[in-house]
Amino acid sequence: MVAHATVEAEPASAVELVVPQVLARLAVTDSFCACTASRAWRQASESLEAWTGVVLSAQHPTVTIGAWEAMRDASTVYPNSIVTMNDKLLQCLALKLRRVCENHSVSVVPPQSTEGASTSDRSPMQLRQISFGKAVYWWLCYNTKEFGWFDKERTNTFAIGLKVWAPCPMLCRWFAEAPALGGLPAGGCLKECSVLELGPGIGMLGVVLARLGASRVLVTDNNPTVLRVASINARVNSASNVEVARLAFGADAAAKFRAKDASLFDRIVGADIVYSKDVVRPVFETVSAFLKDGGTFSVGFVQRDKAFALEFEVVCEEFGFELVHSCFLAKALRDTHPPEVIPPGGHGMLADLRRFLDCIPNRGSCLGETDDKVQLFEYRRKQPLDDTQVCVYLDELD
Numbered sequence: 001m002v003a004h005a006t007v008e009a010e011p012a013s014a015v016e017l018v019v020p021q022v023l024a025r026l027a028v029t030d031s032f033c034a035c036t037a038s039r040a041w042r043q044a045s046e047s048l049e050a051w052t053g054v055v056l057s058a059q060h061p062t063v064t065i066g067a068w069e070a071m072r073d074a075s076t077v078y079p080n081s082i083v084t085m086n087d088k089l090l091q092c093l094a095l096k097l098r099r100v101c102e103n104h105s106v107s108v109v110p111p112q113s114t115e116g117a118s119t120s121d122r123s124p125m126q127l128r129q130i131s132f133g134k135a136v137y138w139w140l141c142y143n144t145k146e147f148g149w150f151d152k153e154r155t156n157t158f159a160i161g162l163k164v165w166a167p168c169p170m171l172c173r174w175f176a177e178a179p180a181l182g183g184l185p186a187g188g189c190l191k192e193c194s195v196l197e198l199g200p201g202i203g204m205l206g207v208v209l210a211r212l213g214a215s216r217v218l219v220t221d222n223n224p225t226v227l228r229v230a231s232i233n234a235r236v237n238s239a240s241n242v243e244v245a246r247l248a249f250g251a252d253a254a255a256k257f258r259a260k261d262a263s264l265f266d267r268i269v270g271a272d273i274v275y276s277k278d279v280v281r282p283v284f285e286t287v288s289a290f291l292k293d294g295g296t297f298s299v300g301f302v303q304r305d306k307a308f309a310l311e312f313e314v315v316c317e318e319f320g321f322e323l324v325h326s327c328f329l330a331k332a333l334r335d336t337h338p339p340e341v342i343p344p345g346g347h348g349m350l351a352d353l354r355r356f357l358d359c360i361p362n363r364g365s366c367l368g369e370t371d372d373k374v375q376l377f378e379y380r381r382k383q384p385l386d387d388t389q390v391c392v393y394l395d396e397l398d
Helices: 014-025 028-034 039-044 065-070 087-104 167-181 204-211 224-236 252-259 277-288 306-316 351-359 389-396
Strands: 125-132 135-142 194-198 216-221 241-247 265-271 293-302 321-328 374-381
Touching: 014 028, 014 039, 028 087, 065 087, 065 224, 087 125, 087 135, 087 224, 087 265, 087 389, 125 167, 135 204, 167 265, 167 293, 167 374, 194 204, 204 216, 204 224, 204 265, 216 224, 224 241, 252 277, 265 277, 277 293, 277 306, 277 321, 306 321
Parallel strands: 194 216, 194 265, 216 241, 265 293
Antiparallel strands: 125 135, 293 374, 321 374
């Protein structure tokens, strides 16, 4: 008879128990410095405990831009804010968070706080795993799961582009999944296409298009914090062909940009860049300046105002574009049916307020807000009629 010895697991060392808790209480800069002390500290920094309770921010002081630039490198001002971190530290942080997620099979770090935790113990910024098609991606983004979309204390102190609004992941799914469903985005395959993204937010759409085969992807925004995060997300997801550049909407900004870079693009994309009818014209001014003849402009949006569709129609006609494809993305991706169009009831300020509130996503939702309301419009320049087409048209008139 063979006796089987029972092997007991070795008790965790003091380093394994204590160091992660110490690291979780340090500022990110100090935590990274501490990791250079020994291999044990470095390994401890990749434990989930080392990031539990860590609060990452993207907050900036409410001071003038000049004063903020002067104090930008001061470690005492929001030490865990991605705004105050230099590019190297921010990239190291994002890569570290990805390793923590992968090593512990979790989808978000810092992890969600326990129920009942105070706001001060929750992290406004997180690294989050999201898949499109068969590919897995990692995104440094705002924590809408816990803070909602319109948190009173953070609406004006956090760049709006750090929040992931419904049209962006839906457009990513469209480009990644439509071919397998028998559909194809207007403009055909992305292989070897040059792409310009307007208003990229965290860079999600641009990175996905780069990974799907685009030869060059230029993501543009007018907010430097947003561009930094988009650049970091490109590196974290190994999208080496993604570039970032500062560009505002409108003809004047486009002309200044093209004086330095006269590139034209096969495809221009934008996710939720049209948030009021007043933005439609500047967007088309930009598209008109950068789109190649025969190229495609794809825009995903939620129609929060009835005037959107009319403004699209008027402006695209003025700039010589035509609508070549439109759909509700959820239906096209076979998720659901398009929402019913319910006639607005009542008049006056109260009715207007109710219609506005109906467009605001639930506070508790994350990336799934109003998915079924996301629409896709795709445009191309109108082609002039050739002589044969003109003759046929005149014959029909006769």
